[in-house]
Amino acid sequence: MAIDNTPMLVPHLVVGDAAAALDFYAQAFGAEEMARIPGPDGKLMHAAMRINGAMLFLNDDFPEFNDGKSSTPTALGGTPVTIHLHGPDVDGRFQRALDAGATVVNPLEDQFWGDRYGIVRDPFGHHWSLAESVRDVDMAEIMAQMGGAG
Template structure:
């Protein structure tokens, strides 16, 4: 096998119960699992999966390798990052996430920038925004209306 050093940027999610998270992401976002590496005590040391053709990494929380601190969104009181999924049928994708166990942070609504957009929180504390462009807008006019001339 050839070594592949293709430059990439990959979000790396930390959760409690990574195996359950992989199952949730498959149900909610049609994730395709690529790799699952088990670790001690049944925890997952590493997993890789794709959503919308983009790769994400995932692992169980291992405070013992992080200065004794948990790094899950639940332990941290939330996540400072929102993962954005853009594409067609946002209504169906949003409902699919809810049916899989996500909760609504912001309901789907048409936004001034031309997208139908909403945010959900997965059962592991990570936030996901979902959007579909529903109309073209002139960004210079939007910025001017907001008091921010281009």
């Protein structure tokens, strides 16, 4: 493997079943698997995929390497992070995620800032917002909608 030090920022998800997560993300979001590295017990130590042209890492939960604590969203009682996917055909992409097993957190609706936007929870507890820009909105209108000064 060639050395590559290209600067990047890569979200890294911890899940309860990384192999199932890879399958889900392929079905729900069109993820392209790049790498899968199993550990000695069959759990995935590392996996990489590409969604919307961006890299995403994930691995199975390994409490033994985290002070004995699970770090999945389910174990933590939720997630403070939302992964955002922006692009065309948000209605189709939102439905595709639901058909693959995601659940609605916020329904897909036209928003005052000009996007059609909604949030789903994947079967592993991670939140994904999906959006498509549907109209141009200037900052004064956004601020007025938010009750701020324009």
